Amino acid sequence: MNERITIAVDAMGSDACPTAEVEGAILAAQEHDVRVLLCGPEERLRAELRAAGGNGLPIEVVHAPDVITMEDSAGKAMRAKRDSSIHVAARQVREGNAAGVISAGNTGACMAIVKTILGLVPGVKRPALAQVFPTLEGTWSVLVDVGANVDASPEMLAQFAAMGEIYSRVICHCAQPRVGILSIGEEDHKGNELTKLAAPMIRQLPVEFIGNVEGNDLYSGKADVIVCDGFTGNVALKVSEGLVATIKAMLRQSLEKTLQAKIGAVLARDAFEDFRKRVDYTEYGGAPLLGVKGVCLISHGKSNSNAIKNAIRVAAELSRGRINQRIEETLHESLKVTSPVSA
Amino acid sequence: MNERITIAVDAMGSDACPTAEVEGAILAAQEHDVRVLLCGPEERLRAELRAAGGNGLPIEVVHAPDVITMEDSAGKAMRAKRDSSIHVAARQVREGNAAGVISAGNTGACMAIVKTILGLVPGVKRPALAQVFPTLEGTWSVLVDVGANVDASPEMLAQFAAMGEIYSRVICHCAQPRVGILSIGEEDHKGNELTKLAAPMIRQLPVEFIGNVEGNDLYSGKADVIVCDGFTGNVALKVSEGLVATIKAMLRQSLEKTLQAKIGAVLARDAFEDFRKRVDYTEYGGAPLLGVKGVCLISHGKSNSNAIKNAIRVAAELSRGRINQRIEETLHESLKVTSPVSA
Structure with missing residues (x-):
């Protein structure tokens, strides 16, 4: 018990x-x-x-x-x-x-x-904020960092990968999390300086690294853990929140335009409630400071x-x-790619 | 004529x-x-x-x-x-x-x-890709850059502001576009190195600069033009595309769960079509390379x-x-904040 x-x-x-x-x-x-x-x-x-x-x-x-x-x-x-x-x-x-x-x-x-x-x-080196996103596959993807470190270094991204991978195991019950870097194209040569330097460091960690993923993969289920600097992650999170709110409001406006649509909306009420739950961030608690x-x-x-x-x-x-014990063990195993300094 | x-x-x-x-x-x-x-x-x-x-x-x-x-x-x-x-x-x-x-x-x-x-x-100095987003207010907001320059300088962000402002006037028929920087908080001190250095440069341009805006403001209508580096902009664009596709699919799944919801969905068909048009990027053409x-x-x-x-x-x-003539004039007026080099 x-x-x-x-x-x-x-x-x-x-x-x-x-x-x-x-x-x-x-x-x-x-x-x-x-x-x-x-x-x-x-x-x-x-x-x-x-x-x-x-x-x-x-x-x-x-x-x-x-x-x-x-x-x-x-x-x-x-x-x-x-x-x-x-x-x-x-x-x-x-x-x-x-x-x-x-x-x-x-x-x-x-x-x-x-x-x-x-x-x-x-x-x-630095704590990071993680946020869970619901995917079309019914799984959850974890985005790290969503705002704690606006100017992140490649070493920090590698640590986010290690911490996010353990969070995915513990909270999303993912047995073998696939870890990706948020970038602007799947190919290795696509990205900015930060992502290109971080990729080889993450490749050396004891995690399943799948390389670059793109913004739409937050929701595709292609990766279980996606790492990025806190600036990009915060933008991605807030774009998502803003778009969900906008789509709900636009849908409501459209459904109120005619009597027929209004009746349809009433009949489909349970479906809208089901949908609301799936995109509602409050169902997933808060963002852990890993x-x-x-x-x-x-x-x-x-x-x-x-x-x-x-x-x-x-x-x-x-x-x-025991998330912290596991983070400590993983970082210790991969000391060669992380600076041994604790802030 | x-x-x-x-x-x-x-x-x-x-x-x-x-x-x-x-x-x-x-x-x-x-x-x-x-x-x-x-x-x-x-x-x-x-x-x-x-x-x-x-x-x-x-x-x-x-x-x-x-x-x-x-x-x-x-x-x-x-x-x-x-x-x-x-x-x-x-x-x-x-x-x-x-x-x-x-x-x-x-x-x-x-x-x-x-x-x-x-x-x-x-x-x-560098061309930039702009993308139009529909806002809740019924206006369009323009995001620049969405992928041409992954590692942008503050000078480049200032030029994106000047070019995006003219694009908003010409295509969105905005009489006095409000220009914001995409950041992670409204206050001036919030942001990364790039946004903090770009802000004073944009302030010197002949545009209405409203300071920092956040990811959700792509859809809020608070700004008519939002500038960012091409990495962040591409992530914002693809997160949006992925989320719209995901929400449509989730809504379809929810609406097909019960007979009552299915009937409701049929009655509300015109409303869904109206909604689809409002969030459908194809209605807005492509992204100009400004x-x-x-x-x-x-x-x-x-x-x-x-x-x-x-x-x-x-x-x-x-x-x-005559968008290019206007871009040239604006950049000429603001030579003091832009490097006089053409690539």
Whole structure:
């Protein structure tokens, strides 16, 4: 039987905080075998928890008086708000009270604070954000990095490959992940300086490397893990989010143009719900910050209770899967292609 | 009254060549006031043209014995196949027989050949590929560059801004295009080295610069012109294409799951057709290679006759809009931010 994992939740991160976090914690505690530490203003969280029917569940409140906003710069948030909900949540992991931390707050500030408080897995140069995309094949593809390192080096891309491959095994249950580099053509000679230098380094790692893949392969299922610098990955992620929102809105407009289309839309309601679930990012929890000690997931600011629940579940699975130990082992095996410096 | 514009068409470029090109030329000659020079194997093109009912229209065949395939490298195609359909089509422009050229062939080979044969507009350092995206507001946003320059300099991004702005005026009929840099956050300090160095250069151009925009803004309508390096732009374009195809397939699967959903889908058929048109890239022709003398549009390899027709129409509009003269004037005005070298 699995041991019960404890996850610390920054309760003041999402746009709908703390309601989304409190309700998400309740759902996670009810549906999964996890214990939750809700970090934020104690009085307010206790009242919300009581009102939402959370008493009696394995959920505890840990007081954190400060709140970081989207307007705070990462540096200012880190230094001036040492008792923010994300600081307190990360410290729960450092002090051994929780196995992982999740936040739907300001991504830059979260990354900086978590990295500083938890430190890096030995051998890791830079942590990287990973994001899961649903593919047409029914599998998931993992894109690393989606925003932690805007100017990445070839060595960093090789480390992203190693970390993403383990994430794919643990979370997507992929037995033999195929790893590709995001580029602008399949042939080896197509790409920019970064991708051309990174390819031979990834080829030396103990992973199944399939070479270059293209933007459309995020959804084709051709690769299970796709690596890129954080700038390109963030653009790819946000283009996807923007396009899904746009297509939904355009489809809604088209379906409301005539009475006949409206009736059709009502009849097809279950199909639209099924479709919505398949393209809805909240079903996949948050983006893990791979390479930090402990486990950290950063969720979308627009997260609802379902997204928070899923982030808590994924954080617990990462912890059970001993992801950091495996990252450390893989990087140790491939020391020849990675710099032995830990930042 | 408009003069009749002549456009040279590489008839052997698309996956469905030469049928898509021949039928596209016929549609363009029927619907728009253009004359078409179809370049490719003479006998075959004449037979296709006759069979498709193209006789009597302002369409001429220009013989080109060689054909470049997707497997040919740009260098090999340029040197070894000097009488390819794209070589011959580009020469029609250089020799003054046509105002512009379009091709749905191998993008790398097309760009190299057209650039060599036509040369660059004075002041332009590098040509750039632009792509139009439909926005939720009903406007079009232009992304430059989507693949011509994988490792771009800040100066190049500034030139892309100047060229894209004029393209938006001429083709999207935008009276005062708002120009943004594709980045990973709205604030000036967010971005990579390239975007941070390019921003002050674009600020000095005679364009309305709105600073950083994000991936989702390709579809939000917030900017009319968005500049980026060709690597990032190509990834953004292909992620979009892949996601549109994936969403269509997932929606089809969901709509076929139950009888009720199937009936709903039939009733909503017109709405789906309306939606399909709004997200269908073929409605927007091809991607212009901005900065070359004459006009060049590169269409998707999967182009059908409708896409070819639209590419011919857009090429004629660019020529009527004197796009190159305007690019030259803008770059001349802003010489202080652009290197005076023409490649």
